[in-house]
Amino acid sequence: MSVEYRKACRAANKAIMESRSTFYSARIQEANTDVRRRWTAVRDVQRRPTRQLQLQLYFLLKTVTSVMPITSSTSSKIRSK
Secondary structure, three states, X not given: OOHHHHHHHHHHHHHHHHHHHHHHHHHHXXXXXXXXXXXXXXXXXXXXOOHHHHHHHHHHHHHHHHHOOOOHHHHHHXXXX
16 A cells, blocks of 8 residues: 555545544534433444343344244254355
C-alpha cells in the first residue's frame, strides 16, 4: 500500500471518529434533562441492546429452539452444510 493511501485512510477514519463523537455528545447533551432519554443515548454510545431488544431476542430464540431443539446431532448437521 502506498503512503498516500494510508494517509488518506487515517484522515478519513479521524473525520469519521470526530463526527461520531460530536453526534453522540450532542445526543447525550440534548437528553440531559430526561433521565430515560439520557440512558438510551448512553446505551447507544456503548452499543448495548435495550431491554426491549433483549426480550425480543430471548423470545425469538425460545421460539426457534422449541420448533427445532438444538441437540448434538442437529448442530453437527448444521455445521456440515
